[in-house]
Amino acid sequence: MTRAPNAVDFWRGFALITIFIDHIPGLVYASYTLANFSIADAADLFVFLAGWSLRLMAEGRGEKRPIRDVMLRLFGRALELYAAQVLITMLAIAVLAVSATELDNPLLLQWHNAAAVFSDPVPTHIGLVLLTHQLGYFDILPLYVVLMLMAPFFALIDRVAPALLVPVSLAIYVCVLAFRLTLPTWPVAGTWFFNPLAWQTVFVLGFACADPGRGIGAFARRNIKWLRIVGVPIVIAGLLIHLFDLWPDPTKVPNPKLFFIADKTFDTPMRLIQFLSLVAVFSFAWPYIRKAAGAPVWGRGVEALIGFLAMLGRNSLYVFCIGSLLSLSAQVVRLYYRGSVGSDTAVVLIGIVIMAFTAWLAESRQRGRPAPASPAPRSSSR
Amino acid sequence: MSKACAPGTAALNGEQPLPNVAAALAAGRTLRILSIGAAPGRIGRHGGTYTAQIEAMLHAALKVTRIEIVNRGVSGELAAAAAVRMRNEVALEEPDLVLWQVGTNDALAYVSAEDFAQTVRDQVAWLKAHKVDVVLVGLQFAPQMLRDAHYVKLRDTLRAVAAEEHVIVVRFFEAVEILNRGDDAAMPAADEFERSEAGYNCLSQYVARAITLGVFARHLPHRPPTPPTAAPKPQ
Numbered sequence: 001m002t003r004a005p006n007a008v009d010f011w012r013g014f015a016l017i018t019i020f021i022d023h024i025p026g027l028v029y030a031s032y033t034l035a036n037f038s039i040a041d042a043a044d045l046f047v048f049l050a051g052w053s054l055r056l057m058a059e060g061r062g063e064k065r066p067i068r069d070v071m072l073r074l075f076g077r078a079l080e081l082y083a084a085q086v087l088i089t090m091l092a093i094a095v096l097a098v099s100a101t102e103l104d105n106p107l108l109l110q111w112h113n114a115a116a117v118f119s120d121p122v123p124t125h126i127g128l129v130l131l132t133h134q135l136g137y138f139d140i141l142p143l144y145v146v147l148m149l150m151a152p153f154f155a156l157i158d159r160v161a162p163a164l165l166v167p168v169s170l171a172i173y174v175c176v177l178a179f180r181l182t183l184p185t186w187p188v189a190g191t192w193f194f195n196p197l198a199w200q201t202v203f204v205l206g207f208a209c210a211d212p213g214r215g216i217g218a219f220a221r222r223n224i225k226w227l228r229i230v231g232v233p234i235v236i237a238g239l240l241i242h243l244f245d246l247w248p249d250p251t252k253v254p255n256p257k258l259f260f261i262a263d264k265t266f267d268t269p270m271r272l273i274q275f276l277s278l279v280a281v282f283s284f285a286w287p288y289i290r291k292a293a294g295a296p297v298w299g300r301g302v303e304a305l306i307g308f309l310a311m312l313g314r315n316s317l318y319v320f321c322i323g324s325l326l327s328l329s330a331q332v333v334r335l336y337y338r339g340s341v342g343s344d345t346a347v348v349l350i351g352i353v354i355m356a357f358t359a360w361l362a363e364s365r366q367r368g369r370p371a372p373a374s375p376a377p378r379s380s381s382r
Numbered sequence: 383m384s385k386a387c388a389p390g391t392a393a394l395n396g397e398q399p400l401p402n403v404a405a406a407l408a409a410g411r412t413l414r415i416l417s418i419g420a421a422p423g424r425i426g427r428h429g430g431t432y433t434a435q436i437e438a439m440l441h442a443a444l445k446v447t448r449i450e451i452v453n454r455g456v457s458g459e460l461a462a463a464a465a466v467r468m469r470n471e472v473a474l475e476e477p478d479l480v481l482w483q484v485g486t487n488d489a490l491a492y493v494s495a496e497d498f499a500q501t502v503r504d505q506v507a508w509l510k511a512h513k514v515d516v517v518l519v520g521l522q523f524a525p526q527m528l529r530d531a532h533y534v535k536l537r538d539t540l541r542a543v544a545a546e547e548h549v550i551v552v553r554f555f556e557a558v559e560i561l562n563r564g565d566d567a568a569m570p571a572a573d574e575f576e577r578s579e580a581g582y583n584c585l586s587q588y589v590a591r592a593i594t595l596g597v598f599a600r601h602l603p604h605r606p607p608t609p610p611t612a613a614p615k616p617q
Contacts, residue, residue, distance in 0.1 A: 025460045026491025107486065107524045113457035136458030180474070189431060190453045247466075250473035251512055263470050331491070338532065339492030 005310030007286040012049045013309030018042035023137045023327035028344045039238045040275030051206025058155045071152045078148035085141040099332040112136030123187040132186040139193045146196035169204035177258040198266040231277030238274045315359040322358045326351040387584035390557030398550045400515040400596030406478040412448035419483030439590035465505040483519035489536040506547045518551040523558035
């Protein structure tokens with residue numbers, strides 16, 4: 001039996017569909033996703049909710065799990081994510097190879113950082129296994145793997161000295177921004193697109209916010225009205241910056257510049273603060289969305305949407321993996337059909353149907369089993 | 383310039399000055415180059431990245447010891463996204479020159495030529511305003527793309543924008559096309575990888591040549607831009 005729809009699964013489903021669309025460059029519908037109206041985008045939401053779910057993994061339902069079990073569980077999850085990354089990377093390489101052959105277009109062999117895979121496979125395959133060589137748009141899972149490898153450390157701090165959890169994370173973040181610390185890529189020299197040392201902050205904030213009883217999770221719940229009052233102008237400012245191209249000139253800001261510019265790789269404060277404002281402002285929405293499901297006319301549609309997105313969210317790893325491959329395949333389809341509105345509509349609809357089928361298939365294995373632990377009690381309170 | 387790559391120089395545009403690179407060299411400063419776009423993801427079968435090859439050639443050509451090329455390519459990225467990211471990278475890395483391989487992803491994603499031109503034009507203007515030189519590297523070559531009207535249109539649009547803005551564009555597509563014509567006669571057995579790798583090896587040389595000429599072209603009178611040739615009709 002699967003768990004009932006809840007806010008975390010619902011918003012994670014939303015993030016998964018948004019990431020699928022965002023990862024098809026040039027797609028007509030990509031102009032209407034969160035990234036076009038906000039400094040932060042669905043990647044921030046995905047990582048924040050991953051941190052939120054970490055709370056459930058670390059604490060379980062009812063009594064707290066022994067810390068040794070937590071460590072093993074988190075390490076096991078990191079291995080699972082790593083295996084998924086290796087698998088979808090290999091499938092993506094195959095998609096590119098087949099497409100290049102069938103469309104008689106060798107440029108596809110050089111797409112999305114795949115050139116080195118084909119031109120110099122010996123070091124590049126080592127890089128793929130080490131996660132130091134990542135295909136374009138296949139760079140979120142490597143981030144997630146590293147975050148999950150860091151998770152036991154944060155879970156341990158949370159267990160033995162919870163007051164230090166957020167300060168330690170922020171201290172790492174400040175050092176990373178001040179000294180521009182990052183992870184290198186190899187064999188092609190460069191840096192990770194998603195810097196895990198910076199992105200751990202939004203992950204840990206998700207972990208901390210998921211705790212309703214103490215720390216910033218309790219603070220946020222007690223002061224949510226004030227946080228929304230502060231957050232609304234920040235969300236509006238993010239919107240205006242996008243709509244009227246009001247980005248500050250990054251060369252004019254003081255040093256260390258990463259503290260003052262909007263940068264995705266380092267998930268800089270401008271982006272992080274705007275994202276947290278979005279969370280505060282839109283946290284009011286879930287109770288109303290649930291309420292709308294009971295409306296007489298369009299309630300069924302809302303209920304279906306909740307169930308649909310929550311189903312995607314409950315099976316986020318499978319859906320994310322298939323979504324990544326679908327985004328790549330959609331790019332090939334767009335290339336073949338020359339990016340028309342019709343082909344764009346078709347790839348989005350077919351992609352979402354396949355993502356839903358993947359989630360349904362994953363859940364069909366679970367039917368008849370007892371219901372797993374649900375994050376609903378914590379999340380629904382927000 | 384190697385003998386194998388020499389024929390491709392016929393497709394490269396004339397010298398445009400690179401005053402900020404020249405100033406850095408004259409002041410004895412480390413020459414800082416920011417590489418952004420698709421090509422940095424490429425490495426040769428025998429090792430050696432595209433940027434490492436350029437660096438080695440510039441050392442030899444310009445007789446300077448301190449050159450630093452920072453690779454910030456993100457594969458699959460459209461010009462509009464690269465332009466936003468490039469501004470941050472310019473602020474952080476403070477380069478004298480940006481090496482921007484642009485157009486291939488936009489062409490494959492069917493970005494309109496007007497939007498593409500505006501993005502490149504705005505970005506070049508921004509770089510000039512911030513005293514950073516730019517060398518544009520044009521679209522990648524595949525013989526099949528000659529039949530793609532949109533691909534050819536973006537190739538020519540880039541050339542037109544570069545001429546209009548008086549910046550160097552290394553016309554990679556045309557250069558490799560010339561090389562391949564030579565290959566057809568001399569090496570009919572060359573496969574796509576060999577052709578492609580040969581093309582990238584030559585690209586490093588073309589870029590190094592363009593930068594070198596740009597440095598020494600700083601005192602040249604400004605030339606009127608050469609009008610772009612008409613796009614070949616799609617077959």
